[in-house]
Amino acid sequence: MITLANEFLQAIRFLAPRDTGQYASSWVIQSIDDNHVTIATPKGGLAVYLEYGTQPHPIFPRRRKVLHWEDASGDHFALYVRHPGFPAKPHIRPATNVVESKIQEIAKQMVSKYFKI
Secondary structure, three states: OHHHHHHHHHHHHHHOOOOOOHHHHOOEEEEEOOOOEEEEOOOHHHHHHHHHOEOOEEEOOOOOOOEEEEEOOEEEEEOOEEEOOEOOOOOHHHHHHHHHHHHHHHHHHHHHHHOOO
C-alpha cells in the first residue's frame, strides 16, 4: 500500500500547477494504517480552488469597511472588487488515473487470494 501511496503522491506533485513550486512540494503522506493512507496538503483551501477553478465573483472586505492594496501605481481603496475567476487546473483527479490500473491490479490479487474464481 505504501508503494501505491508514494506513486499517487508523486503523481499529484508532478501534475500540480507550479508558480514557485511550494504548493506541489507541500503534499505529504500524513498517515498510514493497514487500510487507509491519508495524503494531504496544509494548503487544502487552495487545492480546492486549483482543482475546480472559480467563477467570477465579488470580493468584499471582511475585517474593515474597505479593501486596500498597494501596487506599482500606488494605494488603492474599494468597497468591493470583481474577481474574474480562473479556470480549473485539475491535478488531484488526474493523479488517480495514473494509479488506477495499479489499484485494479491490487484488487484482483486480493480477490484471487481469498476467493476461487
